[in-house]
Amino acid sequence: MSQGTAVEAVAIPPQQRRLRMRLRRLDGKVSPYLYISPFFLLFAVFGLFPLAYTGWVSLTDRNLLDPTTHFVGLDNYTALLHDSYFWNAVENTLGIFVISTVPQLFLALVLAHVLNTKLHGRTLFRMAVLLPQITSLVAVALIFTQLFSRDYGLINYVLDHVGIGKVDWEAGDYTSWIALSVMVIWRWTGYNALIYLAAMQAIPDELYEAAAIDGARPWRQFWHVTIPNLRPTIIFTVIVSTIGGLQLFTEPYLFEPDHYGATGGSARQYQTVVMYLYEKSFGSSQFKLGYASAIGWALFMLIAVISLVNFLIIRRIRSAD
Amino acid sequence: MVKYIRSRGRGRLVALLALTALVAAGATAGSAVGKARDTITLRVSLFGDFGYHNVYAAYEKSHPNINIVEDIQSYPDHHSNLAKHIATGAGADDIEAIEVGFVAQFKAQPQYFYDLRQFGASALKSRWLPWKWQQSIAPNGAQIGLGTDVGSLAICYRADLFKKAGLPSNRAAVSKLWPTWKDYIAVGKRFQAHAPKGVHFFDSGSNVYNAMIGQLNPAYYDAKGNVIVSSNPGVRAAWALTVAGIQAGESAGLAAFSNDWNTGYKKGVFATVTCPAWMMGYIQGQAPNTSGKWDIAAVPGGGGNWGGSFLAIPKQSKHPQEAYDLIKFLTSPASEAYVFKNTGNLPSQPALLKSQPVQNFRNPFFSNAPVGKIFANSALVLKPQVTGPHQGDIQTAATNATQRVEQHKQSPNASWNQFLKDVQNVS
């Protein structure tokens, strides 16, 4: 095939033309499946079995160490419905999710927009927002538990000095949610900002110039050029942040002073659903793998519903075309 | 007009990817350890430094066909992985350390470990403290582990703060102040009446409560393996006494091993703490500036223990006999004496506890107290206690319960009821 753009002036014999057309049709039919096959093949090997396994286990009373297992059908799921600990975890998860995800995405958008401008040291700032991602989790745990410590934390030190008084962040319901949201926002804003930033690069200069020529000030340009062109990426970050936010585990797990038990505070005030799952399966001596698997699949359904809702909300952003 | 970027960049990308794949394949192939055909490699999995380095060396010298490799992972990771490895049938080392907080749940499923009696462990029984030996015996009678060290228990106290509050500060006198836990709480009230501002009698209600529970038998489980938390008056009494102390303002309301607890040592925020032998090193490391201000007195009620481990051999091990020989050596009196000398880990064997090196051991940081004698006596006096598979989780639930009272999240009665609910949830 030629690399240039000019159509060859030489006539192609009909046999060759038919062959080419057949190959082209084959290419059009087969290529898509070929291109998605690495994902699905690898998933079939490494992803499907775990999913099927946990699906099956959720229908049993499998205990991690106990070899005797019985099929119990949907008993685990019906037990979940009456499990006040589970619903407490759902409430915590939703609460932390709302406080952490919404500000985080807005902040990421603002940050990306700012990083997209003419700046001195622009590359340095762009790299700086990724530093939370390379900070080790041990350090993250140490810092944030220190920051929010009741007696000697830095934040309480400041609050005490300005007269507000110390807050027992870890002990309270909403206070622990706020502390965890700060942790999550700190960790993930830069991540999302860079995704937005990359997407912003695909927006042609001409659109902005045209808008500017039409008299649009920067704010209007943002709303009428940037956002519509960012729509697919915004949909992406909303869905992925929903999934990640509802699966929150690492931050609350690290926030707890004593990791054994993963109870999420003395009154389970910040135990998320995945933490509860972890407690039931590996984090304690309960080893209730069957029940934990049911929690996992219940969470799956919860995330599916909420992701769909968020998707329908975000979809209403006006599209670029 | 279609634009193309320079194809050089992409070509480089692919070459790099191929190269990386090759290196990866080579690295993984090369990571297989080459060993002589008749050398046996024994892998020992611990959750910290048990002080065995030179002990391994001595053993390897006398057993030239044995090569010892030590794997360390952090405390929660180690035990969590052990459970996963024995559940999936792969990945456990030849020798696994199991800490006392986890031994109950593993011994409930003894089929995953070798019964050391088949290697002659029963003959060694008299070596160990009775309660230590009993802690790793499964319900079916199998002995799944040999004891390494014990934590024992005493009360570490700040002599200077006691003086300020008008209490005696000499350790003999202090030990006489609290023969029972009731006395301990009463002393706490005296202390709080004249304590310096912001100083509390003890660090955490849960530490005090756990020390009380440790002296009960039965505590959470009866001999048949039933959970008896709600019906055991001893447990209720321990709870009530702890709550009394909390409500008298004696507790600093800290969670053990939290940031505030660490800093609390430096700032002298609490005057007493239930102290296993390894806590001494902790205090010395965290609050070096308080040297000489501390002393050690006997724990109320007679005896206690916090910590200590066992060495077990998972059935996955391909060299159980060699592994048994090694753990027999690692827990031999000579080894435990050596480890005590170098790391301060208290031996779990009465003969050693009564021996001169232990009995004469003093710690200058703690006003030169005869810490060896005090901890040894506490360990010797402790009685065995029946434990069950969910021991650790019940303890977590209890810790949460005392914390809820300290944090004013629930009234003591409501917290107790929640505790009972939690116990039902975990068992």
Added chain:
Amino acid sequence: MVPTVDRLPVARPRRRRQLSRRFHQAGPGTYIFLIVVAAASAFPLYWSFVVASHDNSAVSEYPPVLTPGGQLWHNIGRLFNSGEVNVDFWAALTNSLIVATTVSFAVVMFSALAGFAFAKLEFRGSRMLLLAVVATMLVPVQLGVIPLYIEMKDFGWTNSLQAVIAPFLVSAFGVFLMRQYIVGAVPNELIDASRVDGCHTLRIFWHVVLPAVRPIAAVLGLLTFMTTWNDFFWPLIVLSPQNPTVQVAVSSLASGYVEDFALVLTGTFISILPLLFVFVVLGRQIIGGIMQGAVKG
């Protein structure tokens, strides 16, 4: 009001494309905002370096210690002293490098392929399959640990690097990200024009799509590299300290009941040095590469 592209300024210098999109210089408020963000992002890293350069008692000091001490070399020495620490940090760094690099490249490549197919190619079942891809992200990973470990056991891959590489060579996150990006960044007209020119699909992918996705490929590669580097949950189970990645190595710095934070944070400090190196040396390329334009007509 939809902006149109029918008026081009005269004699536009080519270099302008490399510069910013905003037409106003960033004001001092912007700089202050960015400095605050950068400082907040960097602070924990800085503080872990401070703790690593002191002895263990400094971590709980109050007021907190904020300036470096003199113990860093000593602690680094302890880290590589096999008498004290029995895990090989050099091996850990090398392994992590191999794993993270392989996974990042594979994820970017396979995600671009699949993302392109979902975004621009029409085929039966594409909607359902895309939904399936996204759905795979919904199940928490902690659950899959046991069956995945059983698989690794059956393949004989426990304790080997394959176990931490193979399951992660593709990522639903990457596929979804690429798909969304390509939907917006590669105009259909471009693809149609290439088809008219007689290009087959692979050629279109190679010459049209890949150049267009450079920004997001750079970001995806970078993010994948970092999350792989920091992954601790799975490597901790399937690898041993004899063949570790850095997170496994850091876990084996544990010292029983009493954590030596100075040593642990020295370990984490060493473990991010390669990342920082990649940042500094390749940062301009990668982050700057985000600047280099997509295909625009």
